Amino acid sequence: MATRKNGQTMRFASPPSILATVSVVGPREGQGPMSGWFDVVKPDRLLGQKSWEKAECKMVEEAVELLMTKSGVRRSELDFLLAGDLLNQIISASFAARTIDVPYFGLYGACSTIAEALALGSALIDGGFATNVCAVSSSHHDTAERQYRFPTEFGTQRPPTAQWTATAAGAVMLGPRGKGKLEVTHATIGRVVDNGMKDPFDMGTAMAPAAADTIAAHFRDTGRDPDAYDFVVTGDLGAVGQPLADELLKKQGVNLEDRFIDCGKMIYDETQDAHAGGSGCGCSASVFAGYLAKNLEQGKFERILLVCTGALHSVTTYQQGESIPGIAHAVSVERSG
Amino acid sequence: MKADKPTTEAYQRLVKRKAPRPPLLRNVIWAFTVGGAICAVGQVFLGFFLLRGMPLREATVPAAAVMVGLGAFLTGLGVYDEIGKRAGMGAALPITGFANSITSPAMEFRSEGLVLGVGARLFTIAGPVIVWALAVALVVAAVKTLVAGPTGG
Amino acid sequence: MDTVTGLGLSSFAKAFVVGGAICVLAQLTLDLTKLTGAHVMVLFVVLGAIVSGFGLYEPLIAFAGAGAAIPLPAFGHALVAGTLKGAAERGFIGFVSGGLTATATGLTVAILFGFTMALVFRPRG
Missing domain, CATH: 1.20.5 (Single alpha-helices involved in coiled-coils or other helix-helix interfaces)
Structure with missing residues (x-):
């Protein structure tokens, strides 16, 4: 059997469709520039739950419930759930999977998780192992803050490189070719790239080399030019990391110019005190499920490359003085022909 | 892949060239104003105990204790983190900030129980x-x- | 030595300026180094203890009142002063117990209030 992989890139012979997308976000995200594109905006970050963790889990459950309704895929027809989040032991995803109750792959790629889920989900469908697969990832400002940094009521100042973890979940239903308006044609799986950055308040800088590495690999493997895409959208490099990735790509001869946008820069505006922008598994997931997928569906965009970026450190590793490894996975999404 | 030394150093130079700097002047003005104001409030209580005839060295103790209580209370109300994100060390360095550093994890980890949540995490900072x-x-x-x-x- | 005598206007001005200036030093440390806020707090408490060792913190409190007594370096100073006082009065046992004895009020209030607030209020994020 001929391999459909070239370099780091999988080419799907029968590109899986995107049947539906759902985004569920918190109040701050609902007040941002992307607000009109989200399906559900929650009025408070606790969602009526007793803890931030329960709230994040609830967001995932709601997103998947709504996704099943929107896509018309019943629970019995949903072959696999691919999910992940930022918390230790990916509890939001696993506890939501306990409720959703379908066979489940728990994924951890930090903020790159939704792209990892879309890549693997598409491979499962194209490989004939599944008909319908749900990919979902989430993050919550307060669960991430207390795990990675300080208690939420601690009066500390954030440096200008800091990013704001989005309270958001994004879910995508993948199905057989021809069933939806959008399809996933390629996925480029990133290497872990570590350029020795150590500042946990500067994720964008740590992840930018990984993003550049994966984007360059994608163009090399597919033989495509940047103008094949309306947009190359990174996950959450933010205002600090994105120009760095742009610079690294130019050095490799990849010139994205104003095709290069970033979900972290899009989800908040300057008045929202988010410093370098948004981050978190839910940031790129909700912006893709909202703004990007809907613009593709409406025909305003023809094809985008979604490049979700993750920082693979933990509190332990940075306290032990380790540098922050980055990763980026890219999926090419286009309107069905 | 862990980058080799030349790559790391070249990247560090690029980062340094592009990195945003903290708004130093604004931060300093905020820190001075808020830190100074908190100390002036502390002076009210210190003056109160001095006027009651306590010697200075003794009077600082209850004055500091009142400020600790105030800092903890403002943390409970959810106000102190709002002050702190603008005033930086102007809010963190006065003893009210020490109270904030005890109260905020105590509140945050209440969901993990009274013993291993509040009791243990209270001293995080x-x-x-x-x-x-x-x-x-x-x-x-x-x-x-x-x-x-x-x-x- | 000029001591603070209460509620005179100049005592507030001195408290404001000296307290503000100490916070500015801490802010500059935060912004110009890679240290986190927690690290700067530890550093300044340690600095307070060292300055106190040179006998300079007591005069600063005498001059600025709350401006020196409310910022965290005062905690380091109180520990040093308490330890020395204990040692002078009770020898080795006093040396061991003097620091925490001198700071017991503040610590007890902080722990008690922190605990109580956690029972009363929920974090608002």
């Missing part, structure tokens, strides 16, 4: 402060005693 201060104070006092003989402070 204050613990290192107390440990270091005590250790260094003992060394300083020991050195001073050895050099100058017992002085009574």
